[in-house]
Amino acid sequence: MQPGLRQYTRDEVADSKTATETLFIIDNIVYDVHKFLDEHPGGHEVLINVAGKDASEEFEDVGHSMDARELMKGYVVGELVDADKVPISKKQYSWEDTAKTSETEASFVNSWKFPVLLGLALTLLYSYIFG
Ligand code: HEM
Known part of the structure; x- marks a missing residue:
């Protein structure tokens, strides 16, 4: 629960269709x-x-x-009561997860170890063939 936010039930949001309000819920937050x-x-x-x-x-x-x-943050009016909340879909974090994985893979290629190991392997190969 975030402090300072008005608490709504899903029923309240559903009943709120008035001329001065257009409420809906996205990820347990009421806009x-x-x-x-x-x-x-x-x-x-x-909408x-x-x-x-x-x-x-x-x-x-x-x-x-x-x-x-970013824009939608300006239209937040409250959040759902804890009893009406649903687990938020993991989908929105998948981009970050993928980014982390590819970062780990890329860091080996970009680090100093990669060219050093490559150089060593080529030196061994050279001395094996011509030595
Ligand atoms: C406070 C909530 C929302 C905000 C601030 C918002 C904002 C935006 C913005 C800035 C765009 C332009 C494209 C982009 O930057 O992604 C857009 C496009 C669009 N939005 Fe929303 N939106 C909201 C809620 C919704 C909802 C609930 C729906 C569907 C029920 C919706 C359906 C669409 C559609 C169909 C487009 C056009 C996409 C296209 O032309 O390719 N939006 N919205």
Whole structure:
């Protein structure tokens, strides 16, 4: 639970469809995009369609950019009560996991050990053939 955030139940979000609010849930966080409807590059209709619902999957399916993820922080109005939270999909961390793995692989090639071992192997090969 994050301090200072209003707590919503899923039912409250579902019942909230008023003229001054457009609430939906993404990863247990509640957003009000009422003021963002006309600015959303994906159009207001998609946002209205998910009003009152959990839009986590729809949001991820679009593959929103990091800019969009920064922007959405400005529309947070609260979070779900602990009883209504669901485990957040691991999908969003997979990019970091992959980055870590490839970093480890790349670091051997980039480190001083690689050229030194290559040089040693070539020296041995040379003396084996011509020695
Ligand atoms: C506060 C929440 C949201 C923010 C701040 C946001 C922001 C953005 C931004 C900045 C873009 C431009 C492309 C990019 O930078 O990724 C975009 C595109 C789009 N968004 Fe959102 N979005 C939000 C929620 C949603 C939701 C819930 C849906 C679906 C139900 C959605 C559907 C789309 C679609 C369909 C596009 C167009 C993609 C394209 O043209 O390729 N967005 N959004």
